[in-house]
Amino acid sequence: MKWSRWNTVWASLAVCCGLSLPVQAQVDLSGTWAPRLHEDYEARLTGPEFVDYTGIPLNKDGLASALSYTTATFAELDRSCAPYAAPYLLLGPWGVRISPVMDEKSGQVSAWRVSGAMDREAMTIWIDGREAPGPEALHTFAGYSVGHWQGNTLVVTTTHLKDSYLTRNGVPSSSREKATFFFSRHDQDLTVTVVVEDPTYLSAPYVMSRTWVIENAQPVGAPVSYCTPEEELSSVSPNTVAHFLPGKNTSADVMTKDYNLPKSATYGGMATMFPEFVQQLKADHYRPAGQCTRYCCGDSTDTEYVVKTLMCKTGP
Amino acid sequence: MSRRQIIGGMTAVRPMASGRCRMLTAVCLVVGVAFSSAYCRGAESGATAPETKSARAIAPVDLSGYWVSVVTQDWRFRMTVPGKGEYAGIPINELAKAAADAFDGEKAEKAGHACDAYGAGLVMRNPGRLHITWEDENTLRVEADAGQQIRLLHFGQSPQGTVQPSRQGRSTAKWQIHQIVPPFGPPVRIPGAKDQGYLQVSTDSLLPGLLRKNGVPYGSRASMNEYWEVYAMPGGRQLLVLSSRFSDPEYLREDYMFNPIFVKEPDGSKWSPTPCSLRW
Numbered sequence: 001m002k003w004s005r006w007n008t009v010w011a012s013l014a015v016c017c018g019l020s021l022p023v024q025a026q027v028d029l030s031g032t033w034a035p036r037l038h039e040d041y042e043a044r045l046t047g048p049e050f051v052d053y054t055g056i057p058l059n060k061d062g063l064a065s066a067l068s069y070t071t072a073t074f075a076e077l078d079r080s081c082a083p084y085a086a087p088y089l090l091l092g093p094w095g096v097r098i099s100p101v102m103d104e105k106s107g108q109v110s111a112w113r114v115s116g117a118m119d120r121e122a123m124t125i126w127i128d129g130r131e132a133p134g135p136e137a138l139h140t141f142a143g144y145s146v147g148h149w150q151g152n153t154l155v156v157t158t159t160h161l162k163d164s165y166l167t168r169n170g171v172p173s174s175s176r177e178k179a180t181f182f183f184s185r186h187d188q189d190l191t192v193t194v195v196v197e198d199p200t201y202l203s204a205p206y207v208m209s210r211t212w213v214i215e216n217a218q219p220v221g222a223p224v225s226y227c228t229p230e231e232e233l234s235s236v237s238p239n240t241v242a243h244f245l246p247g248k249n250t251s252a253d254v255m256t257k258d259y260n261l262p263k264s265a266t267y268g269g270m271a272t273m274f275p276e277f278v279q280q281l282k283a284d285h286y287r288p289a290g291q292c293t294r295y296c297c298g299d300s301t302d303t304e305y306v307v308k309t310l311m312c313k314t315g316p
Numbered sequence: 317m318s319r320r321q322i323i324g325g326m327t328a329v330r331p332m333a334s335g336r337c338r339m340l341t342a343v344c345l346v347v348g349v350a351f352s353s354a355y356c357r358g359a360e361s362g363a364t365a366p367e368t369k370s371a372r373a374i375a376p377v378d379l380s381g382y383w384v385s386v387v388t389q390d391w392r393f394r395m396t397v398p399g400k401g402e403y404a405g406i407p408i409n410e411l412a413k414a415a416a417d418a419f420d421g422e423k424a425e426k427a428g429h430a431c432d433a434y435g436a437g438l439v440m441r442n443p444g445r446l447h448i449t450w451e452d453e454n455t456l457r458v459e460a461d462a463g464q465q466i467r468l469l470h471f472g473q474s475p476q477g478t479v480q481p482s483r484q485g486r487s488t489a490k491w492q493i494h495q496i497v498p499p500f501g502p503p504v505r506i507p508g509a510k511d512q513g514y515l516q517v518s519t520d521s522l523l524p525g526l527l528r529k530n531g532v533p534y535g536s537r538a539s540m541n542e543y544w545e546v547y548a549m550p551g552g553r554q555l556l557v558l559s560s561r562f563s564d565p566e567y568l569r570e571d572y573m574f575n576p577i578f579v580k581e582p583d584g585s586k587w588s589p590t591p592c593s594l595r596w
Binding site: 026036037038039040041042054055056150151152153155178180182184186189191193195197205206207208209210211213259261265272273274275276277278281282286288289290291292 | 384385386387388389390391392395396397398399400401402403404405406407443444445462494495496512513514516543545547549550551555557559561572573574575577579586588596
């Protein structure tokens with residue numbers, strides 16, 4: 001058979017097609033993802049105890065700031081509508097909707113949009129190769145997120161975050177905070193892991209991981225409300241900055257009273273994250289608390305059961 | 317026709333190719349593409365080509381070494397023995413609640429049941445360290461110093477027939493190798509890519525055990541599915557996250573989901589085997 005010019009054309013096309021394989025994997029993250037509150041149930045649903053910083057690598061400044069926090073802080077007019085910073089995605093109770101942002105010219109995904117909730121701003125994760133802006137650029141509660149695919153995992157770096165709170169009991173997060181997210185989809189499950197670094201308030205990276213489950217029936221669990229600042233507490237006047245002075249936090253020993261935990265545990269710090277801390281507890285003569293008094297019925301995503309759980313105050 | 321052609325961005329002078337030479341070149345290109353395509357397809361995990369290499373040889377990530385648990389989640393339930401009735405977070409049914417309410421840790425420990433809290437349902441959440449090694453070419457050995465437990469993760473086909481239930485059960489493992497979806501044809505592994513995959517582990521044949529040290533039980537029909545992912549933290553340290561889904565038709569209303577986290581350590585200098593205990 002004689003080799004024709006057309007054969008050369010087809011061969012060239014084949015080579016071009018082979019070389020044009022995408023160099024990065026992409027997984028479809030889009031959908032409505034329902035939460036499972038099986039870990040940190042109380043902290044995520046009803047909110048953590050006032051002074052429970054166990055497992056959080058707070059440094060000295062972080063602890064001082066956390067202990068100055070009072071729940072009246074969010075009654076201040078200028079803070080009453082302030083959302084939490086981006087890592088709160090893993091600390092709140094909400095579901096999440098994820099959708100692609102398409103580049104109409106190339107047909108490629110240029111970003112992923114992660115829905116917000118009533119206390120968390122929506123995130124846009126740019127994966128089109130752009131870099132984060134300079135350090136003086138606008139800081140927001142959602143921050144600026146750029147991502148890339150590492151295999152089938154979307155690795156996201158979020159910077160440009162505003163001063164805010166990491167948790168609902170006043171653990172602070174600063175504008176120097178950097179969060180690295182890993183989004184990994186396993187069939188019907190979406191696991192998101194975050195590594196939070198904050199040289200202002202943390203002495204080590206703070207790591208968390210949660211899994212959401214795809215919800216095919218209906219969009220769920222990510223309500224967004226548009227907040228209007230208004231006076232909530234008559235005790236907090238427009239000129240008041242709600243706070244506890246050093247050593248005056250009235251809830252400082254709530255975990256000791258309720259759970260026999262020493263302050264070396266409840267005040268957090270890097271040491272509380274690792275197994276060796278059990279020895280510290282033994283040295284502090286820790287004894288387990290007696291009867292459970294709250295949230296004693298387990299957990300479910302079933303709303304009716306959640307209500308029952310909140311009201312369940314008795315053990316056996 | 318000019319003899320000058322651009323090769324790799326440099327100008328070179330070559331003799332004009334004859335028609336036969338051009339044909340050979342084109343044939344080589346086509347064969348090359350076909351071979352490349354076949355190579356990629358053969359590299360799929362559990363795909364069309366029969367797997368001849370061992371699990372160790374094709375591992376997309378290196379799990380071996382020492383890992384320490386990072387206890388940032390459910391701290392009070394893991395670092396301490398929670399009080400009676402503290403079942404928050406676990407989707408237990410009434411049967412489980414009744415069993416847990418009746419549980420007496422001291423009695424259970426005296427009766428030799430301390431290691432019930434170190435079965436597959438809880439062992440990875442207990443604060444401690446893992447030492448992961450290859451038992452053989454197709455078996456990963458995961459040793460936990462807390463409670464001195466050993467999980468064996470078997471790659472390949474599961475043993476046929478009835479398996480004797482055990483505390484760590486029977487675990488079947490397979491590598492899930494990250495793939496790309498080209499414009500044509502089936503998904504293919506990324507050629508030459510490293511750290512591009514994860515481990516999926518399915519566990520069954522479990523002895524009854526505890527999901528929490530204060531007596532929340534699981535039964536003999538329980539099973540677990542885990543995804544073991546390794547991520548690179550900023551600064552280079554490796555993070556191991558086990559996305560776990562625990563099922564038990566006897567004591568749970570829905571799957572119980574938890575994600576134990578570990579950080580890799582440079583050596584085993586902090587390895588500290590401790591016996592099972594229901595008091596710590």
